[in-house]
Amino acid sequence: MTFLTLDLAPLLAATLAACACALVGNYLVLRRQSLMGDAISHAVLPGIAAAFILTASREPIPMLLGAAAAGLVTVALTSLIQSLGKVDRGAAMGVTFTTLFALGVVLIQHIPRTIDLDADCVLHGNLEALLWFPPDNITLASLATLPRQVHTLAFVMLGTIAFTAVFYKELRLTSFDPALAGALGFRPGLVNTLLMTLAAAAVVASFEAVGSILVIAMLICPPAAARMLTNRLGTQILLSQAIAIATAVGGYFAATQLPPLFVPDLTLNAAGMIATVSGIFVLAAAIVARIKDRPKPNPPSPAPSPAH
C-alpha cells in the first residue's frame, strides 16, 4: 500500500500539472510569449500572499482568484510599461515581475507561521508532502479522498482542455496570424486575455505542487520539445502531452526511486528533478530534429511567425 499512500497523489498531481501547463504552453511558445509564463509565475506570489492575508486561510478559491488577478495585473502592467516607457518587452516584463515578486516576498513575512507557507516552498513546491490514505476497499468514489491539490489540478486540467477545444480555431488563427484574425472579427486581444487567464490558472494550480520557478519548465519545455519535432499544431499538442506525462512520471521516479539504489534512504527533490528531466527531453528532441532535418540544405522554414 505504500505506493498508494506515498506515490500516487504526487504522481497524479505532477502529471496533471504538467499536462495542463503544457497545453497552454503550446500557445505561449508559438506566440513567443514563453516569458509571459515566467513573469506570471513570479507575480503569482503577491497574489497568493494577499489572498492569504485577506482570508486568513488556505482555501483554494480565494487563492486561485488572487493569483489569477496578479497574473492579469502582470500582463496589463507589462503592456503599459512597454507602451509608455518605449522599452523593449523583456525589460518591461522584468520590471513588472521582479517588483511584484519582491512585494510578494515582503507580504509573505506577514503571514502567520501557523499557516504553512514560506518563500522556499513557493519556489520549489512540496510534491512529496501529498499523501493519500485510501480506504480499505478502493472504489471510484474513494478518489474523492485524494488530497485537495489533486482535485484542484484535475479541475484546472479539465478547464484547460475545454477551453483549448472550444476555442481551437480562434487560438490557432490568433497565434499564427493575429492581423487576419482581427480582420475576420476574432478579437485577438480578447483571445489573448483569455489565454493569459488560463495560463495564470494553470500556473497557480501547479505552483503549490511544483513551485513557481519549476512550473516554467512545465509550461515551456514539453511544447518546445514538441515544436522541434513537428510543424503541425495538432501533432505538436499531442506530442507535448506525451512528453509532459513522460517528464512528470520519469522525473518523479528519478527523484524518489533511483537514488536509494545508490545511497540508502536518499531521495531528491521531485519537482527539481522533473524540471531537469524536461531539459533532457528538450535536448533529445533537439538532437532528433537535427538528425531528421540534416539532408536538407536549408534549415526548415520556421513556423508562420505571429506578428507583434
Place this chain on the structure above:
Amino acid sequence: MQPPTPPTDPTFLSDLWTVLTLRAGFNTTTVIVGVTLLGLASGVVGSFALLRKRSLTSDAIAHAMLPGVATAYLAAVALGVNGKSLPVLLLGAAVAGLLGALMMHAINRLTRLEEDAAIGITLSVTFGLGVVLLSYIQRSPQGSAAGLHHFIFGQTAAMLPADAKLMGALALTALILGVLLFKELRLLAFNANFAQTIGLPVQFLDLALLALIVLVTVAGIQAVGIILVIALLIIPPAAARFWTDRSSRMVALGAVIGAGSGYLGAAISALAPNTPAGAAIVLTAGAIFFASMLLAPRRGALATTARAAWHRFRIATDHALENLYLAHTHDHTHPPRRQVIARPVAFYLQAARLAQRSSPVSDGGGGQSAARPEGEVRVTSHTRLTPTKAGLALGAQLRRNHLLWEEYLVTYADIARTHTDWPTDQVEHILDDTIIHRLESALEKRGVRLPPPA
C-alpha cells in the same frame, strides 16, 4: 509573529537615520557601502544590457548560478576545502552563469526555437537542477544546505565584512570596466552592424558585456539573491530611460538610481530583519521606476497625457473657428455639417467659458463677455458662440490653409508624406510660392471659394 515596525514610528525613523548616515556599526556599514557599489555597477552594466535588449538573458544567467553554487560546494567538500567559502561558491556561480549563457546561445542558434523559449528553458531547467543538488546536499551526511539557501533570496544579515568587501570589489571591477568600455559598448548597443563595419570586435564586445553581466550578478547573489538580482540590472536603467534620450546621461542616471536603491534598500532591510534585502532593494527601485513613469517631464505618463490633451484641444479649436467662419460667410460650397462641428464647438465653448471665468478682464455685460480681451469668440448664450473680428480672420486663414493642404496632399501625394505632420497654420512657411499659386488656381478652377492670404 509581530508585523515589522510601521515606518511612521519615530524610533524607526531615527534608527533609519543612524543607518543611513553609516553610524550603525561596522558590519552594517560595510554591507550598505557594498550594496551601494553594487547598485552603481549594475546601473551602468544594466543600461548597456537594456539597450542591447539583453534584459531577460541576465535572468537566465542568474538562475543558472544556483547549480553552480551547489556544485562548487560539493566539489569543495570533496576536496576537503571549506565548502562555505564565499570565493569558491561565487567562482562556481560565475562558471555556471557563463554555461547558462552558452546553453541559451546554443538553443537559439541550433534549434528553431525563439529566444524567449531559449531563456525560459535555460532558467527553469538550470534552476531545477540546482534545487535537486540542494536537496542532495541537504540529505547527504556531509553537511547542510542551510547557508546555500540564502543565495536564492539573498540575505545581508548573515554577511560578514569580508563578504561585503568581496561584493564591493567585484562590483567596482564591473563598474570600472563598464566605464572604460563605455564608447564601444554604446556603439554595440545602438548599431552593432555599424560597429562591425568600422572594425570593432563586435563578438568580443558582446562577450565582454556578457562577462560584465555575470560579474555584477555574481557580486549580487549573496546580498540580493538569485531571483531578484536581475532587477538591479533592469529597473534602474529602465527608470533612467524616462528622463533622458541621451545614452551617456541614461547610464549615469541609471547608476545613481541603482546606487540609491541599494543604499536605501539595504538600510531598510538592516532595520526590519524580516525583510530580505533583495526584496527591500527591488521595491525601492520599483518605487523610483513608477514615480519616473508617472512624473518624468517629457516621457512620463502625466506629461504625455497633458500633451495629447493639448493637441486635441488645438485641433478642436481650429475646427471650431473654421466652421464658425464658414457659417458666418454662408459658404455653401462646403456647408458645415452639424454632427461634424457639434463636438469641436461644444469643446471650444467649454474652454471659452473656463477662460472667461479665470480671466480678470470682463466687460461686465451680463453674461456676454469676451473669452479673452483679444479673444476670437464671444459666448452669446449657453450654446452659441459668435466669432469676433480676430476670430473670423483666423478662421479664414485656417480655412485657406486647410484647403491648400488638402489640395497639396492630393496633388503631390508622392512627396507629401514628409510634410503631413506640420500644423495647418504653417502652410505658407513650408510650401514655396509657385506651388501655392498652382494650388490656388486649381482650387479656383473647381469653383472653391478660397479666402485671400492675410
